[in-house]
Amino acid sequence: MLDLFISTAYAQGAGAPAGQGSSMLLMIGGMVAIWYFLVIRPQSQQAKAHSAMIAALKKGDSVVTRGGLHGRVAEVEPDILVVEVSKGVRIRIDKDKVARRPDGAAADK
Numbered sequence: 378m379l380d381l382f383i384s385t386a387y388a389q390g391a392g393a394p395a396g397q398g399s400s401m402l403l404m405i406g407g408m409v410a411i412w413y414f415l416v417i418r419p420q421s422q423q424a425k426a427h428s429a430m431i432a433a434l435k436k437g438d439s440v441v442t443r444g445g446l447h448g449r450v451a452e453v454e455p456d457i458l459v460v461e462v463s464k465g466v467r468i469r470i471d472k473d474k475v476a477r478r479p480d481g482a483a484a485d486k
Contacts, residue, residue, distance in 0.1 A: 431472050434458065443476045 434440065438450045440460060451467055452459035458475065461467050 430478065431475060434472070434475065439479050440475045441477050441479055442470055443474050447479065 434450055435453060436450055439447070440450060440458070441447050442460070446460070446462055446468070448460040448462040448468075450458055451461045456472055457469050458472055459467050459469050
């Protein structure tokens with residue numbers, strides 16, 4: 378019974394084999410690189426594309442809001458868009474709440 382505890386104590390005193398720390402750092406570095414290329418980089422590219430799309434909006438462009446409203450831009454202010462969703466019905470929304478432009482709208486202009 379005591380031999381079980383004594384052998385465990387000897388194993389703990391021996392230390393880790395040489396070279397194991399560098400392989401651990403390599404594995405962590407690989408995981409960080411995979412995380413960067415699969416999550417961070419695509420998300421930042423998508424944010425840049427969305428910012429460019431918002432900056433390029435002008436009167437007459439079709440837009441879809443994050444809430445799902447479809448309409449045409451009637452006025453452009455620095456941080457606000459006035460969107461006409463029906464004849465005579467205009468709403469004011471923040472520019473960053475524009476989700477996308479409908480398919481084919483980018484090719485119109």
